[in-house]
Amino acid sequence: MKWNQTAAVLLWVVAAVTGCAHYQPRPLAPEKSAAQFDARRLDDPGLKVFLSQNGSAPAVWPLPRWDLNSLTLAALYFHPDLAVARAQWRVAQAGVLTAGARPNPSVSFSPAYDTQIPGNPSPWIIPVTFDIPLETAGKRGKRIAEAVQAAESARYSFMAAAWQIRTGVRASLLDHSLAGRRAELLQRQFAVQTEIVKHLQDQFDAGAIARPDLTTAQIARNKTQLDLGDALAKQADARSQLAQALGVSLAALTGVDLEFPAVTNAPAIVTRAAARDVALRGRADILGALADYAVTEADLRLQLARQYPDLHLGPGYAWNNGNASDNQWSLGATLELPILDQNQGPIGVAEARRKLAAAKFLALQAQIGAQIDRAVANLQIAREQWQAGGQLLDAGRQQEQSAAGQLQAGAGSRLDMLNAQLESASAALTQLDNEGKWLAAGGTLEDALQQPADALAAVIQKISTHP
Numbered sequence: 001m002k003w004n005q006t007a008a009v010l011l012w013v014v015a016a017v018t019g020c021a022h023y024q025p026r027p028l029a030p031e032k033s034a035a036q037f038d039a040r041r042l043d044d045p046g047l048k049v050f051l052s053q054n055g056s057a058p059a060v061w062p063l064p065r066w067d068l069n070s071l072t073l074a075a076l077y078f079h080p081d082l083a084v085a086r087a088q089w090r091v092a093q094a095g096v097l098t099a100g101a102r103p104n105p106s107v108s109f110s111p112a113y114d115t116q117i118p119g120n121p122s123p124w125i126i127p128v129t130f131d132i133p134l135e136t137a138g139k140r141g142k143r144i145a146e147a148v149q150a151a152e153s154a155r156y157s158f159m160a161a162a163w164q165i166r167t168g169v170r171a172s173l174l175d176h177s178l179a180g181r182r183a184e185l186l187q188r189q190f191a192v193q194t195e196i197v198k199h200l201q202d203q204f205d206a207g208a209i210a211r212p213d214l215t216t217a218q219i220a221r222n223k224t225q226l227d228l229g230d231a232l233a234k235q236a237d238a239r240s241q242l243a244q245a246l247g248v249s250l251a252a253l254t255g256v257d258l259e260f261p262a263v264t265n266a267p268a269i270v271t272r273a274a275a276r277d278v279a280l281r282g283r284a285d286i287l288g289a290l291a292d293y294a295v296t297e298a299d300l301r302l303q304l305a306r307q308y309p310d311l312h313l314g315p316g317y318a319w320n321n322g323n324a325s326d327n328q329w330s331l332g333a334t335l336e337l338p339i340l341d342q343n344q345g346p347i348g349v350a351e352a353r354r355k356l357a358a359a360k361f362l363a364l365q366a367q368i369g370a371q372i373d374r375a376v377a378n379l380q381i382a383r384e385q386w387q388a389g390g391q392l393l394d395a396g397r398q399q400e401q402s403a404a405g406q407l408q409a410g411a412g413s414r415l416d417m418l419n420a421q422l423e424s425a426s427a428a429l430t431q432l433d434n435e436g437k438w439l440a441a442g443g444t445l446e447d448a449l450q451q452p453a454d455a456l457a458a459v460i461q462k463i464s465t466h467p
Contacts, residue, residue: 040078040248042066042256050077054459065257068173071246072456075165076463079247085154085161089467092147092154099147100140103133127318127328134313137305146298149291155464156288162460163284163450168245170443172238177260178436179235185432186228189425193221196418260439275372275449283368283450289361296354303350306343309336368448375445382434382441389427389434396420396427 043062112125197217203209243250314332403420406412
């Protein structure tokens with residue numbers, strides 16, 4: 001009998017040990033990870049698969065031209081911030097498993113030596129006592145509910161990180177496109193001004209005009225040259241910012257053709273009420289704040305449940321070296337008496353945290369409402385400026401065509417035509433600025449609503465289903 005009991009204990013110990021998780025070292029290698037980052041390219045086969053899985057299957061690979069939608073998907077594939085948010089989400093999901101764990105029973109051995117028992121072949125007594133904890137007041141279910149809400153909050157944080165990545169890609173791509181188009185317009189303007197300066201120089205040499213007339217044209221040309229250099233610098237900086245927004249090195253954009261579509265018409269302006277309704281029902285940070293409040297609600301329920309003590313059952317058995325007449329069985333129960341402390345401190349903290357979460361939600365709601373109001377107002381102003389600028393640009397082009405026609409008919413001078421071209425170029429630059437304001441205002445409203453016109457919302461919803 002003694003051998004069978006010993007073997008049973010050994011088997012139980014072996015089973016417990018083999019069921020445990022074991023440590024697996026995964027050291028970080030900074031040099032290797034840096035090299036992997038530098039090796040990222042937009043022709044990555046894995047990126048092609050990701051695009052195909054999310055509704056943007058490329059007909060040609062690598063893509064000949066990258067637009068906002070495809071670049072956003074590339075950022076969702078590469079960007080390290082999204083990997084951090086996903087890892088935090090996984091940590092929160094692991095917390096659900098932790099919250100659902102039941103407390104393990106324990107066993108204690110207290111060998112005793114007693115020589116006062118007559119006729120006992122051995123003085124050794126081996127009592128075995130078990131402690132079986134039983135949670136009361138539904139504490140386990142309340143812990144799980146709190147952990148589930150925390151995991152849901154982490155999921156919304158993941159979605160918010162994805163929207164932030166989209167914002168970065170959109171802003172940097174827009175800056176790159178506007179700077180490039182501005183450089184092209186300035187190059188044309190510089191060419192016209194160079195011809196004007198040459199024409200005025202000839203007139204000055206002939207004594208037909210005074211020095212200030214020539215100097216003014218030269219200063220304007222030199223300023224355009226400086227503006228051109230500034231536009232090219234901004235384009236290079238925007239390209240670097242875009243690489244950062246994508247989560248790749250600048251070298252990854254070498255030879256990549258980038259496109260941001262220009263405004264072709266002015267869509268209808270969304271009302272403030274409609275915009276608020278969309279944002280307050282669907283923004284990830286709003287839903288995350290609600291989940292955070294639900295966490296504090298669940299924690300308060302848990303702390304209230306902890307006012308009631310858990311029950312510990314303690315059955316025991318004492319084996320007197322085979323002397324059956326002296327073996328002892330015992331039953332025991334332990335219950336903490338909530339006399340000195342009824343968990344009032346943690347309950348007070350939980351109530352305060354619930355009030356804090358409610359205040360944060362209301363503050364976020366007000367902040368988003370103000371953001372939407374500004375975005376809608378700015379979009380309306382930008383739309384009106386863009387429409388007015390379009391009328392001026394049309395007028396400038398008509399004047400340019402008229403001057404060219406008069407020159408061909410012999411009724412006008414070449415200088416008149418050049419000045420008309422310069423006015424048209426200036427109107428085009430002004431309209432480009434108006435277009436940039438319009439596109440930026442539209443992006444701000446998109447950020448406020450987190451509802452873009454493309455399929456990004458569906459993609460983010462899809463990748464936020466499982467971490």
